[in-house]
Amino acid sequence: MDWVYSEKVKDHFVNPRNILKDDEDFRYDGKGVVGNMKCGDEMAFYIKVDRKSNTISDCRWKTYGCASAIASTSVLSEKVKGMKLDEAYNISPKDIMSDLNGLPEHKVHCSVLGDKALRSAIDDYYGKNGMKDRIVVEKAKTICQCMNVTDHEIEEAVLEGARSYIELQEKTKLGTVCGHCKEEAVKLLSDYISKYFSK
Amino acid sequence: MKRIYMDNNATTPLHPGVKDVIRDSIGIFGNASSFHSFGREARKYIEESRKDVANLIGAEPQEIIFMGSGSEANNTVLNIFACKCPHCDDTVTCSKEIITSSVEHPCVLRTSECLQEKGIKVTYAEVDKFGKVDLDRLAKTITGNTGLVSIMTANNEIGTIMDIKKISDMARKKGALMHTDAVQAVGKIPVDVNALGVDFLTMSAHKIYGPKGVGALYVRKGTIFCPMIRGGHQEQGRRAGTENTLGIIAFGAAAKFIGEEMDEDSKRIFNLREKLRNGIIKRIPHIHINGHLIDTLPGTLNISFEGVEGESVLLYLDLEGIAVSTGSACASGSLDPSHVLLATGLAQEAAHGSIRFSLGRENTEQEVDMVLEILPKVIGKVRSISTAYGSVR
Numbered sequence: 194m195d196w197v198y199s200e201k202v203k204d205h206f207v208n209p210r211n212i213l214k215d216d217e218d219f220r221y222d223g224k225g226v227v228g229n230m231k232c233g234d235e236m237a238f239y240i241k242v243d244r245k246s247n248t249i250s251d252c253r254w255k256t257y258g259c260a261s262a263i264a265s266t267s268v269l270s271e272k273v274k275g276m277k278l279d280e281a282y283n284i285s286p287k288d289i290m291s292d293l294n295g296l297p298e299h300k301v302h303c304s305v306l307g308d309k310a311l312r313s314a315i316d317d318y319y320g321k322n323g324m325k326d327r328i329v330v331e332k333a334k335t336i337c338q339c340m341n342v343t344d345h346e347i348e349e350a351v352l353e354g355a356r357s358y359i360e361l362q363e364k365t366k367l368g369t370v371c372g373h374c375k376e377e378a379v380k381l382l383s384d385y386i387s388k389y390f391s392k
Numbered sequence: 393m394k395r396i397y398m399d400n401n402a403t404t405p406l407h408p409g410v411k412d413v414i415r416d417s418i419g420i421f422g423n424a425s426s427f428h429s430f431g432r433e434a435r436k437y438i439e440e441s442r443k444d445v446a447n448l449i450g451a452e453p454q455e456i457i458f459m460g461s462g463s464e465a466n467n468t469v470l471n472i473f474a475c476k477c478p479h480c481d482d483t484v485t486c487s488k489e490i491i492t493s494s495v496e497h498p499c500v501l502r503t504s505e506c507l508q509e510k511g512i513k514v515t516y517a518e519v520d521k522f523g524k525v526d527l528d529r530l531a532k533t534i535t536g537n538t539g540l541v542s543i544m545t546a547n548n549e550i551g552t553i554m555d556i557k558k559i560s561d562m563a564r565k566k567g568a569l570m571h572t573d574a575v576q577a578v579g580k581i582p583v584d585v586n587a588l589g590v591d592f593l594t595m596s597a598h599k600i601y602g603p604k605g606v607g608a609l610y611v612r613k614g615t616i617f618c619p620m621i622r623g624g625h626q627e628q629g630r631r632a633g634t635e636n637t638l639g640i641i642a643f644g645a646a647a648k649f650i651g652e653e654m655d656e657d658s659k660r661i662f663n664l665r666e667k668l669r670n671g672i673i674k675r676i677p678h679i680h681i682n683g684h685l686i687d688t689l690p691g692t693l694n695i696s697f698e699g700v701e702g703e704s705v706l707l708y709l710d711l712e713g714i715a716v717s718t719g720s721a722c723a724s725g726s727l728d729p730s731h732v733l734l735a736t737g738l739a740q741e742a743a744h745g746s747i748r749f750s751l752g753r754e755n756t757e758q759e760v761d762m763v764l765e766i767l768p769k770v771i772g773k774v775r776s777i778s779t780a781y782g783s784v785r
Contacts, residue, residue, distance in 0.1 A: 197707065206704070207711065215782050226779070231740040233701055233721050233729065235779045257780040259703035259722035300722075370728070 198261060199294040205264035210271050213239060213253035221253070223321070225313025228306050232339040232370045234258040236266055238310035242278065242318055249273050249281055254310070261293070261300040262307075268292045269307045282315055282329070284308045309341060336377055339370035344381055351385040358382065395713040396759045400599075400752030401548050401576060401692060402717055406642075407601035407753075413645040414603070417638055424635050425626065434637045441644025445608055448647040449574070449593060450584035457609045457627045458640050462575040462596035463499035465609035466542075468620040468631075469571045469592045470503045473539050474510045475618040488539030489513040493525050493554075494735040495547055497573060501731075517543065522684040523552035523736050531562055538568040545577035545588070549719060549732040549748060550683035551692025553581065560589035569615065575599055575607075579650040580658060580689050591615045597639065601753065602646030606639035657753045662690035664751050664760050669693050671764040676771055678781075680742055682733060691751035694719075696733075696742040699781025700774040705747055708770040714763055719746040741780070 196203050213219055221239035228235035235258065241251040252273055256266045269289055273281045289307050290296055319327045333343035342365045350364040358375070361382055362368055368375050397405065406414070417437065422430030424438050442453040459465050473490055492504055494516045504514045517530045525543055534541060541563040546553045560570040571592035577583050579600035585593055593610040597603055609631075611617055617630060624632030650657075672679065678698035697705065702718030709716055719730030721744060728734075729743035738746075749763070775781040 206707065209777060212777055215776065230744070230780050233740075233744040237779045255777060255779040257699065257778040258701050259720070260707045262701075262722075263704060263777060 198264070198296065198300075201268070201292070201294045202261060202264040202296070205267040205293075206260045209263055209267040211253055211267065211274075213237075213255050217253075219251075219253050221314075223314040223316070223318030225310045225315070225317055227309045227313055227341055228258070229339050229341075230257055234262050234306055236262070236306045236310040238266070238270075238307075238314045240273075240311075240314045240318060244322075247278050249276050249278065252314075258306075259300070261296050265289050265293060265296070265307045266310070269311060273311060278315055278318075279327075282312060284311065306341065336381065337365070337367040337370075337374040339374075340366045340368075342367040342374075347378060347381050348385050351382065355382070356386060393713045394762075395715070396755075396762060397715045398749045398751055398755065398759075398763065399715045399717050400755075401551075401689075401748065401750035403598045403604065404601045404752050405754060406603065407646055407649050409649050410602055410642050410645045414638065414642050417641045420637055420641070422637075424637060434635070437641045437644075438635055438637060441640045441647075444644040444648045444651075445595070446610075448583075448651045449578065449595065449610060450586055451593075451610050452613065454628070455585075455610050455613055457611060457630045458635060458643070459607045459609055459631055460605060460633075460636070462573065462594050462599075462607040463497070464620070465594040465596075465607050466497065466499045466573055467503050468609060469540070469594070470500065470507060470542065471620050472616060472618045474507050474512055477618065489515065489535065489537045490540040490542065491515045491517060491530070491533055491538055491568075492542045493517040493519060493544070495519050495523055495525075495549075495552075495732045496542070496544055497548060497575070500542060500544075500573060513537075519552075519735050521737050522687075523547055523550045523682075523732065524684060524687065525554050525559065527555060527558055527562075530559065534562055534566045534568060536566055538563070538566055540569050540571060542571040542573070542592075545572045545574040545583060545593075546581065546689050547683075547732060548576045549730055550694045550736070551576075551689035551750075552684040553577065553687040553689065556588045556590065564589065576689065579654060580661075580691065582654075585610055585612070597643035597646055600646045600650045602643045603639050606636050606643045608643070653753070658690045661751050661753065661755065664755055664757065665691050665693050665749075667757070668749060668751070668760045668763060671760070672767065675764060675768045680738075682736065682738065682746060691755075693749040693751075694733075694746055695749075696738065696746045697771050697775075698742070698745060699778045700745045700771060701778075702744055702746055704774050704777075705745075705770055708773065709766065712766050712770070714766060717748045717750075719748070720744045 222242040223240045226237045237255045239253045240249050243250040254266045316328045333345045355361040355364050422434040424434040442456050446453045446456045508514045515533045517525045563570040569591040572590045573594045575596045578595045591612045596607040619630050621632045680696040682694040702720030703722035706718045719733050721729045733743040
């Protein structure tokens with residue numbers, strides 16, 4: 194019988210790799226936590242860094258989330274071992290998706306969290322080790338806590354054509370859970386529209 | 393692998409007796425509206441089924457309208473109150489208020505929203521933490537303008553049984569009609585239209601070990617009505633479309649069997665549910681049981697497991713051959729967890745971590761033992777992965 198998702202997702206769901214065990218003494222150099230339990234997805238990513246080669250020598254993770262969230266973090270954890278920090282920094286949700294042989298569209302936001310958690314862990318490492326200059330400062334301010342959408346993404350969505358709150362939601366999924374960010378998002382929306390498009 | 397089905401509130405397997413009836417009836421193809429012998433043969437079976445279905449809920453056969461589903465029956469009832477066609481009595485129907493509850497099935501809630509768009513005032517009765525409609529608050533919302541009160545007999549997700557008799561008394565006093573969606577209650581607990589005092593009642597075949605694609609609406613004799621599907625004289629002109637003869641025959645058979653077997657089955661199912669419930673309480677810490685302790689369907693058990701997300705639990709159990717459902721958003725394809733659990737005041741996290749076991753007539757004690765053996769391992773595994781359980785550094 195066909196499984197719900199791809200066989201690759203199943204494999205990583207059934208046997209998730211590199212989970213941080215409760216009794217394990219994993220000395221990490223960087224830690225990132227993103228997501229929100231209220232929305233049903235939260236991820237923590239821990240990395241060990243080889244300082245000479247600037248590569249991720251080992252990593253662990255934990256996820257509160259659905260099967261695709263578990264699988265996407267697991268597959269990411271295998272991918273980044275031995276990877277240069279700046280390369281790992283640029284892993285996109287699309288990369289994770291293709292590693293998993295695809296995910297249904299409504300599941301994409303789960304894998305989006307994996308790369309963000311990793312980036313946040315790398316930022317943590319940079320921050321602690323006097324390399325703050327390497328942090329790609331997305332002066333980014335998270336506007337939608339539930340879906341982890343920043344002001345940058347709102348700006349991007351406007352540049353891509355979003356002109357109404359609904360269009361903004363379609364592009365970013367912002368405000369689709371608790372809705373608390375609506376006021377702030379609407380203000381930013383009109384700010385960016387006037388910044389780029391008003392005469 | 394032996395599979396264990398504990399999702400009987402979603403749908404039920406066919407009763408073996410119903411399978412036999414379907415096999416025996418598969419050659420009946422006449423159009424029940426035809427006068428010739430082929431048509432009369434189909435008509436005869438349909439009318440026998442109507443009696444059996446009516447009998448199950450203490451109704452008269454002519455008060456039963458066969459439809460395509462419970463959802464269609466619910467849509468039909470609500471739409472009566474938005475009708476502006478000249479055939480309908482405007483003073484009774486349109487431009488009134490209706491009252492329903494926040495824990496109804498989506499087919500009631502979405503239709504209610506549609507009525508609101510058409511200018512009808514809809515009030516959503518709130519429920520207490522056990523999922524019961526709060527009678528005191530409900531009483532205040534029913535006014536002389538209320539055309540219909542529509543409250544489910546029992547909730548599909550948490551199994552809570554509502555006080556329909558008390559609610560229908562309140563409605564009647566104010567001159568409102570009373571509808572109950574009894575899709576989950578019929579066949580599990582005694583449901584009698586006169587004891588409940590309802591004017592409309594919805595039921596569905598596939599929840600009582602009959603086939604999918606056939607439901608019924610009870611309409612008390614003399615009650616206003618307006619068809620949603622027009623253009624045919626079938627079902628006394630109340631639901632156009634050539635009858636689903638085979639489905640209706642099977643529905644009748646299912647009604648007959650469940651009428652005879654319900655008392656005994658429900659006792660047995662209740663005992664299995666209690667065994668499962670107590671076993672889980674004993675074996676798994678940090679859980680919350682959702683729903684009402686006493687006024688609850690015999691086979692329904694809804695539990696929130698702290699620190700887990702329901703879809704992953706559902707899929708790990710599925711890999712072990714165990715079928716359950718969850719109120720988690722992930723499994724629904726939407727981003728919101730169960731509206732029922734949220735309406736009871738449950739936190740979002742707990743709603744995401746909810747699992748519904750709904751037992752039926754085919755479940756056995758051995759199956760409950762199997763679930764009690766496998767479930768703690770699955771919950772343990774999901775919790776060991778979770779950021780929301782145990783130590784997170």
